[in-house]
Amino acid sequence: MVAFTLASASALVRSHPLGRGLSVLGKVMKLGYEPDVVIYTTLANGFCIQGKLCEALSLVYQMVKEGYKPDVITFTTLVKGLCLEGRAFEAVSLVDQMLKMDCQPDIVTYGIVVNGICKSGDCVSALNLLMKMEESGIEADVIIYSMIIDCLCKVGHIDNALNLLGKMDNDGMVPDVVTYTSLLNGLCSFGRWNDVARLLREMVKRKITLDVVTFSGLIDALLKEGKFQEAKELYEDMIERGLVPDTITYTSLINGLCLQNRLDEAKQMFDFMISKGWFPDAVTFSSLINGYCKSNRVDDGMNLFYEMSQRGLVANSITYTILIQGLYQVDNLDAAQKLFLEMQYKGHHPNVVTYTIMLDGLCKNGKLDQALELYSKLEKSRIDLNIFVHTVMIHGLCRAGKVDEALQLFNRLLEKGVKPDVKTYTIMISGLCGKGLLYEVETLIRKMEEDGCCPNDHTYNALIRGRLKNGSTSIVVELIREMRSNGFSVDASTRGMIIDMVSDGRLGKRFMDLLS
Template sequence: MLGQSLWKTRPALWSFSKFSPIARKEMHYALDQLASSSSDEQEIIGTPNMNHSVNRVFELHRVEVVETLNTLREQPDKALSFFNRLKEDGFSHDVCTYASIIRILCQCCWERKLDSVLLEIIGREKHLGFKVMDLFEILEEGLEGEDSNLLVRLSNALVKAYVSVEMFDEVIDILFQTQRRGFIPHIFSCNFLMNRLICCGKVDMAIAVYQQLKRLGLKANDYTYGIMIKAFCRKGNFEKVVGIFQEMDEARVRPNAVAYTTYIEGLCMHGRTEFGYEVLKAWRESKIPLDDAFAYYVVIKGFCDEMKLEEAADVLFEAELHGIVLDTFPYGALIRGYCKCGNIDRALEVHDEMMSNGIKTNCVILSYILQSLCQMGRDFEAVNQFKKFTNFGIFLDEVCYNVVADALCKAGKVEEAVELLDEMKGKQISPDIINYTTLINGYCLQGGLARNGHARKAIGLLNHAEKQGLQCEIVMRNMIIKGLCIGGKVREAEDFLDSLPDKCFENDAALVDGYIESRLTKKAFKLFLKLANQGFLVRKASCSKLLSSLCKDGENYKALMLLKVMSDLNVEPTKLMYSQLIGAFFKAGNCINAQLLFDQIFARQQTPDLVIYTIMISGYCKMNLLQEALLLFNNMNERGIKPDVITYTVLINSHLKLNLVSLSSPDAPQNKDKKIMDASTFWREMKDKEIEPDVVCYTVLIDYYCRTNNLWDAIRIFDQMIESGLEPDNATYMTLISGYCKRGYLARALNLFEEMYRRGIQPDMRTISTVDHCILNAKRVVRTGGCQNLPDLHYPELLLVFSLKEGQCLKM
C-alpha cells in the first residue's frame, strides 16, 4: 500500500532537525493525506487538500522529495505520478530528484517512460541548472549488486534519446564519457546510432563511430557489420565492403541475408548493375542466403535506372522461372522505366502481366501509366484507362484523379472534370489544392473564361476550396486574373483583384501579365512602375514580355526605363532583353542609343553574347556603316566569341549589296575587285572555320549573282546547296526564278516553279506574280514577232501558275 510506504518515511523526516516545526508538520500532513488516499492515481494526487499540502511541501528541502521517491521504488507508477504532480504544481526538480526517478525507471525497465524523462532533460538542459552527465555521478554513488547494470541502461537510453532528436555530437560525447567510467553502451544502442547516422546522410561519422567502438573493444554482431556494409556501399567504396566481409570471417560472424543483399543493392545504386546481377547469380548457385525477392528487385530497379529495360525484363522473367514470389515493386520499376522512355504500350503489357500473375496494382503504378499516356498526347486513352481501373474497383488516389482531370480539361471537357470532385468525395478522398488548381486552370485554358459562366464557375471553385479549409495558393488567384484578361474580360479581372481581402504583390503581378496578353501595354507598364515604386518587381519573364511588347509598339524609351528600374532594384536584365531593345533602336534608326545600351553591358561587368554582337553588326550594316560593323566583328573575335553562320551572312550580304551599288557608279571598274574580295574573305573564313552555310547564306549569294547577271554562277551555288543536303525555301526559289525571268529563260523558270510546288513549298503571291509577269512579257514578244523560239505557253506548268494565281489547288 502507498500509505504504508509513506508511513515508513516518517522517522527519516524527524532526523532533519534543521527544518522548522511548521515545515515538519506540513510534511507529515502531506504524507498523512497520501497514505489515507485511494491507490488510484487520480485520487492520490487530485484532491484539494492534497494540492494544498503539496504546495506547502515546496517549502521543504529537496531531500524529502528524494526520500519519498526512494520509498516508492517498488511502485514506479506511484513514484512517477508523485514526481510529475510536483512538477505540474511548480516544483523545480534538480539533478537529485531527476536521478531518483531515473533510477526507479531504469530498475523497473520502463523504457518508454525513461525515454520521455530523458528527452525532457535534453530539451530543458539549459534551464535545469545541471548537465546530463551529472546524472551519472549521482547514480554512481551507492551502486551495488543488482544495480551494477543501471548505468549501462541509462547510457543506452541516453543514446536512443539523443539519436531520436538527431543530436549526434552529444551521443558521441556520451560514448567517450561512459568509456572513461569503465563501460560502454550495449551493441544494440551503438547499432541504432550508426544506422541513424547513415539514414541522416552522415555516413563518414557512422564509420568513425564504428572504428572508435572497435578501439574500445566493442564486440560487433552481424547487424553491426551489415550497417558498415551499407555505409561503404553508400560511399561506393566496394573494396572496404569486401574488407568488412573479411572481418566477419575472421571474427567467425556469419553474414546474414541482409548483408549480402545490401552489397548487391550498393552495386546497383552506383551504376554497376550488371556486376551486381552476376554476383546475385553466383551467390544463388553457391546457396548463400539471400533475400531473393529484394535482391532481384534491386537488380531490376538498377537496370531500369540505367534505362536497360530489356535486361530488366529478362531478370524479371528469370525470377519468375525460379519461382521467386515478387511483389509490385519490381513490376512497378519496370513499368516506370517504360513510361519514362515513352514506350507506354510495353508498360501496359507488363502491367497486364502483373495483374494476370495475381499481383495487385496500386495507385502509384497507375499514376505513372496515366501520366505517360497524357504526355504522349493520348489523353482520351488515359481517360478510358482511368474508367477501366475504376470499374475494376482499384483504388485511385488524388494524383490519378488530377491527371485525368487535367486530360479532360485539355480536351475541353471541364464540366466532366469537375464531376470528378464529387466522385472523389464519394470515395472518401479529399480533393487537395492541386485538384482545384487543375480545374480552375481548365476553365482558363484557351481563353475559356471568356465564355459565359466559366468565370463564375472558376471563382466558385476557388471559394469552395477555401470553405473546405484549404489554403488557396496565390497561383490559383493568378490563374483567374490572367484567364479573365486573356478572355477579354479585363474589367472583371480588375474587379476580382480588388475584391480579394488579402491580395498581395503576386496578384498585381498577374494583372501585369494579363495586360500584356491583352495587348494593353500602356496599362501593363503603368502598373509595373507602380509596383516598382513600392519596391516590388515582377518576374523576369514578365519583364521580358513587357519589354518585347514595348519594343513592338515603338515605345523604346519606356523599354529603356524598364531596364533601368530592374537595375535599380538589383535585378540584372537578361541578354535577350538587351538584344531586343538594341534591335528596336536600330529599327528606329537610332544607332546612338543602340551603341550606348551596348556599352552599358560592359559597364555592368558583363560581356555581350554572340546574339547581341550579331544584332549590332546587322544594325550598322543596314545603315551602311560597314566600318563600325567591322570594328565590332573584330572586337568580338578578340574577346573569343566565335561568329556563326548568321554573323557571316550579315557581313557577306552587306558587302555584296555595297558592291552592287559600286557597280552601278561611274568608277565601278576600279572598285569591283576590292569589293568582291571583301565578301569572298568572309566566305573563305567560314570554310576555314568549318562553318557550313545555311539556306539564307546560299540565297544571299544566289541573289547577288542573279543581280550581277552571273546566272550560271547562281545556278552553280543553287546546285551546291542541294548537294550539301539543304532544302531551298520559298525565298531561294523566288530569287532564282526571278533571275531566270529577267534573262528571258521562261522554260527554266516554269520548270523551277513546278519543282518548288512538287517539293511541297507553297509559292507566295510575289513568286506567282513574277512568273505571271514573265509569261505576259513572253506573249507580248510573240505578238510583236520579236522571237520565234519561245517555248509552248500552254503546257501544264502554265496551268499550275494560273490555278495558283486564282487560288485553286490543281494537282499535276
C-alpha cells in the same frame, strides 16, 4: 556488456553524426569485442547517407577481409548508395556479384536497382532484371512493374509498356492508379486517344479511381493537343468527383488558356487558384508571363515578374529568357539587355536558347556589331552552339546586306562539320538571290541535295522571287511546277510579285494560270 556496447554503436550511427559511430566502434574494438555484420552494415549505410560511397565500399571490403560475410541488407545498402550517386549500372553488377556469392537479392534490392536503372532510361536493363527476378523465383510487385512501364512510356516504347501491362494481368497482378497514369501519359504524348479511352474504361471496370495526378496529366495532354473543351470537361468532372485541383492542374489550365490567347481568363484562373489556397510556383508564373509576352503585353509580364519576387519566388533562367525575348519583340532593347545582366548577376547562367534570343534581338534591332561580338565570345566558349545560333547570325548578316560575310560563315560551318538545316539553307539562298549571285545559289542547291536536305515552301518561294528579279522566267515556271508537285504553294509575297510583274507587262499572262 557486449550486446549493450554493440547496440550503442548501432544507435549512434543512426541518430548522430557518423564520426561518433566510428568512435564508439573504435572503443568497442579496443575493449576486445568483435563488431558483427549489423554494425558494419549500419556504418556503411551511414557513409552512404552522407554521400561517402567510397568509404562505404572500403568498409565492406574490410568486413569481408575480417572474415565476415555480407548479407542481403549489406549488399542492398551498397546498391542503394550506388543508385543515389547515379551509378545504377554498377549496382546491377553488384547484384550479379551477390548471386555469385550465394546471397539472394530480395524484392527490396531489386526494387532499388530497377528504380535506378529506370531513372537512367535504360528499359532493356530494367526488363532483364525483371527476368532475373522471375528466374530466381522472386515475384515482382506492382511498384516494380509500374516503374518499368513508366520508363518504357517515357522513351516512347508505348506498345512494349502495354504488353507489360498484359503480362501483369496474365500473372494475376492488379495494376494500380500509378501504373495506369504512366500509361495514360505515354499514350497522350503520342496522340493515341482511342487507347486512352480504352484504358479509362478499363480503370472504371476495375474500380480504380483516378486521382489528381491522373486527371492533371490528362488535362495537360489535352490542352497541348488544343483540345480545350475536352480538358475543361475533364476538369469539371474532377471537381464533381470531389477531387481538389492542385498547383500542377491549375498551371496546365493557365498554360492552355494562354495557348488560346485567352489571357484575361488565364489571369482569372491564376487569381482563382490563389483564392483556393494554392500558391503559384515558378512554372505557373512563367506560363502566364510567356502568354503575355507572346501577345506583346510585356508590361503585364514584367508586373508578374515583380510579383514573383514579392512572393519570395526565385525566377529561373526560363523566366528570364521569356521576358528577354518579349522585350526584344517590343523593341525595348535597353530593358532586354539590363535583364540579361541581372539574370547573370542573380546566378542564372544563360543557356544556348537565351543566347540565340539575345543574338536575334540584337540583329533585328540594328545592333549587328554587338551581336557579332557576342557570337565571337560564344564560339570561343565551351558552350555547344547548335545550328539555330549560327542561323540567326547568318540571317542577321544577310538582313544587313553583308551576304559575302554570311556566306563565309556558312562555309565555315561546313568545314566544322556542322550540318545546316532547311532554314539555314533557305536564308542563305534568299540572301544570295537578293544580290543576284545565281551561280552561288546553284552551288548551294546542289550542296543541299547532297546533304539530303529537302526544300520547303520557304525555299521554293525564295528561289522563285530570286529568279523573277533576275529575269529567269523559264526557270520560274519549272520551279512553280516542281513546288506544286511537292505539295507547296506560292506565298503572299511571291503571289504579289507575280501579279505586279504581269500587270506592268514584265511577265506574260500565262503566269496567272500558274497561281490558280
